[in-house]
Amino acid sequence: MPAQSFEARVRRQGGIAIVDLHGEINSFADEGLSTAYAEASSQNPAAILLNFAGVDYINSTGIALIVGLLAQARKSGRRLLTSGLSSHYVEIFQITRLADFMSIFSDEASALASVPTPAS
Amino acid sequence: MTTSSSQPNEGKPRDATYWAQPVSRLKVSGVPSEAINLNVDGRRVMSPLQGFGQMWQKNYRIRLAGTKSIPAEVIKTWKENFQKFWPPGNRFYAPLTSISPGEVAVLNLSGPGGIKLSTGIMVIYADDESFTFMTPEGHMFSGWITFSAHTEDSHTVAQAQVLIRANDPLYEIAFRMGGSRQEDQFWVQTLTSLAAHFGAEGEVEMQATCVDPKLQWSQAKNIWHNAAIRTVLNTPVRLARSLFRRNAINTR
Numbered sequence: 001m002p003a004q005s006f007e008a009r010v011r012r013q014g015g016i017a018i019v020d021l022h023g024e025i026n027s028f029a030d031e032g033l034s035t036a037y038a039e040a041s042s043q044n045p046a047a048i049l050l051n052f053a054g055v056d057y058i059n060s061t062g063i064a065l066i067v068g069l070l071a072q073a074r075k076s077g078r079r080l081l082t083s084g085l086s087s088h089y090v091e092i093f094q095i096t097r098l099a100d101f102m103s104i105f106s107d108e109a110s111a112l113a114s115v116p117t118p119a120s
Numbered sequence: 121m122t123t124s125s126s127q128p129n130e131g132k133p134r135d136a137t138y139w140a141q142p143v144s145r146l147k148v149s150g151v152p153s154e155a156i157n158l159n160v161d162g163r164r165v166m167s168p169l170q171g172f173g174q175m176w177q178k179n180y181r182i183r184l185a186g187t188k189s190i191p192a193e194v195i196k197t198w199k200e201n202f203q204k205f206w207p208p209g210n211r212f213y214a215p216l217t218s219i220s221p222g223e224v225a226v227l228n229l230s231g232p233g234g235i236k237l238s239t240g241i242m243v244i245y246a247d248d249e250s251f252t253f254m255t256p257e258g259h260m261f262s263g264w265i266t267f268s269a270h271t272e273d274s275h276t277v278a279q280a281q282v283l284i285r286a287n288d289p290l291y292e293i294a295f296r297m298g299g300s301r302q303e304d305q306f307w308v309q310t311l312t313s314l315a316a317h318f319g320a321e322g323e324v325e326m327q328a329t330c331v332d333p334k335l336q337w338s339q340a341k342n343i344w345h346n347a348a349i350r351t352v353l354n355t356p357v358r359l360a361r362s363l364f365r366r367n368a369i370n371t372r
Contacts (some may be wrong), residue, residue, distance in 0.1 A: 056133055056134070057133060057134055057135050058135060059135060059138065059245065059247065059250065060244065060245035060250065060252035060264065060266050061250070061266060061268070061281070063245075064177075064264070064266065064281070064283045067167065067168055067169065067283060067331075068177070068283075068331055070169065071168075071169070071175055071331045071332040074169075074332070075332060075334065086133070088132070088133055088136055089133075091139075091141075091142050092139055094142050095139065095140055095141075095142045095143075095165075095244055095254075096167055096244065096254070096264075097165065097166070097167035097169065097170060098167060098169070100167070100169065100170070101167075101169050
């Protein structure tokens with residue numbers, strides 16, 4: 001049985017909200033993930049980047065939670081990006097076909113560079 | 121927090137053995153001759169995002185009061201007897217190697233008016249306390265179903281969680297005109313049978329949330345793979361083949 005540890009922290013860079021995810025994404029991550037997503041979307045960012053670099057376990061319930069975030073993002077017309085996924089988790093995103101709907105970047109810099117800077 | 125451009129977690133994560141390997145198309149094998157094996161071979165799996173209708177998350181759960189079985193025992197039994205707990209008239213042709221990641225099963229389901237619907241599932245995730253099915257193109261729903269058990273207030277709780285949307289406009293109409301209720305009854309009966317197997321009685325609790333109320337018209341084309349239509353259209357072919365086989369045996 002996986003340990004019940006999950007943490008999500010939100011920071012901002014330019015017009016993008018970055019959610020740093022740590023630990024295990026399973027059913028216990030539900031509240032933490034929802035709270036972080038709500039905080040990230042609160043200032044109407046151009047995109048939200050989920051940084052999976054600190055994630056070392058995702059089960060199928062965790063994938064369902066990410067689908068829920070993706071559904072929210074699509075509803076509000078917001079791009080949801082990912083970075084820091086290991087090759088294993090990139091495979092899982094392909095199996096579950098999340099990769100069809102999320103832009104996957106190997107690192108944060110390339111993810112940020114993909115979002116056009118708003119005209120000042 | 122700092123991030124780098126290197127790939128993190130390149131060692132094999134703990135969950136690696138629980139997930140299926142990526143496949144582009146499903147491949148069915150070892151299906152009994154009595155099964156209607158249509159609409160699975162060569163199909164791609166569908167996430168809840170690829171469907172047409174509203175996206176629903178539904179949780180069905182039952183407390184196995186009185187049983188000493190721990191969650192892992194419940195899940196082991198559920199995997200081994202998956203068909204047994206289904207409502208009558210529906211068949212789950214389990215994979216030969218049991219419910220394990222990457223396996224594909226054929227389903228023959230009872231539809232309205234006595235029609236049979238042939239479709240399938242792929243096991244995308246399975247560990248000791250949960251397992252998840254993903255549906256293929258043509259299934260009524262695009263999405264996945266997770267079966268799990270956990271301990272709550274010293275009792276084992278078994279649950280089925282679906283995250284689905286109707287796959288095409290026809291299925292969406294059916295879903296709204298009683299299909300949703302039929303789906304609820306299906307899993308209520310399944311969980312009640314599972315509980316009875318462990319000598320437990322109880323009410324199945326249900327919670328439904330509409331995750332995305334929008335219809336995805338870009339996915340209306342999914343109707344091309346509609347398993348209900350294809351199974352019905354294939355019926356004369358199957359009957360003709362069956363007659364031909366019977367005649368061939370009689371003339372020997």
